[in-house]
């Protein structure tokens with residue numbers, strides 16, 4: 165399949181473009197090719213988006229919502245096809261792929277309903293016969309840069325609030341997962357979304373991403389990806405005075421207290437650590453365990469990890485699919501070697517799988533290290549693979565301190581039956597998301613998604629908070645007194 169850019173409502177074929185392959189990480193097969201676009205295509209897409217935005221913003225929000233409802237119904241009709249395609253190009257197991265498509269459907273319905281809200285404020289004025297209110301207005305053209313690990317969900321977290329608020333979109337999806345972007349663009353075409361309202365430009369971050377951030381007509385950039393790239397996006401965006409929303413790395417921990425339901429904790433840890441082969445920003449990467457239950461927890465974790473089947477995500481019995489590509493495999497392996505060298509105890513896993521059925525894909529065994537020092541590289545850096553580090557602590561205070569000792573702050577979790585400990589923890593855990601008696605993954609779309617410290621820059625995807633990224637506040641004062649009234653001066657005797 166030859167994927168094309170989607171600009172101004174047309175599939176645009178460019179003669180001069182270089183193409184790169186899309187690879188199935190389960191077996192190394194080529195699935196499609198995508199174009200490496202240049203600034204020329206970005207400029208074209210922004211022109212189309214800019215033209216479309218004037219008319220789009222004039223459509224009343226409840227009518228714009230109709231398009232989002234239509235998108236939601238299409239996503240629902242195509243759910244199985246989309247999930248299969250997602251597993252093919254990204255590798256996550258089919259059950260999770262269906263869940264991700266569902267996340268897109270949920271987001272479309274949630275933001276469609278915003279078409280009848282988009283709440284602002286009406287407040288009293290300090291002067292008589294004067295009306296005061298604030299409304300959300302669109303920013304204009306939004307530039308979206310999205311990752312491969314949630315190619316549908318994260319795209320919808322960003323595109324749908326932008327659209328309902330009256331913006332148009334130029335979207336650069338990840339080069340690893342362009343087929344999902346193509347499928348979404350096809351849906352936009354099928355529901356007759358006005359031309360130019362969403363434009364998809366495939367290509368590299370340094371070329372297409374940079375051209376988007378530098379383009380004077382793109383006033384807001386939303387990016388999800390690595391902290392290293394995010395900081396470059398922020399730097400360049402800052403130089404051009406852009407609003408930049410960043411969603412970056414995590415080093416998420418599950419805390420297991422001595423009074424925890426251990427069976428449940430094991431289920432929560434394994435699901436959030438090894439689901440999506442550990443490639444969620446929210447994946448559990450550290451287990452902080454009270455010393456009194458450490459041994460018991462470790463035994464159970466090893467026992468249950470042995471039962472997990474690894475393989476092609478399209479096989480419904482498989483629980484852990486491949487990682488995205490060879491570079492990811494090497495990066496994970498690199499951290500595992502560091503862990504071994506620095507004296508952590510390897511309880512299970514630790515190997516690349518590359519023989520037999522695994523030969524052509526990118527598979528890594530689910531891996532558990534114990535006796536990990538909380539300040540070691542293994543316990544501090546984001547690995548983005550199926551690797552857990554177990555860290556022993558003696559108290560809740562210490563557990564919280566260890567949790568907060570990393571440079572990221574996305575998600576955290578505590579397993580405990582003690583309500584006092586749970587409430588203390590939710591107050592002191594320095595992360596944007598906290599789970600109680602559940603693993604570190606599973607955010608719902610109607611709450612803010614994002615994190616503190618190196619995870620973000622104060623903005624949030626999802627929920628009402630997403631609307632703040634894609635709107636400007638406009639405060640409107642209507643004086644119906646018929647005379648000049650001066651705020652702060654008149655009426656302040």
Ligand code: UN1
Pocket residue numbers: 267313314317443444445446447604605606607608
């Ligand atoms: C991500 O981790 O990159 O909370 C997104 C979750 C999903 C979204 C994860 N709903 O695990």
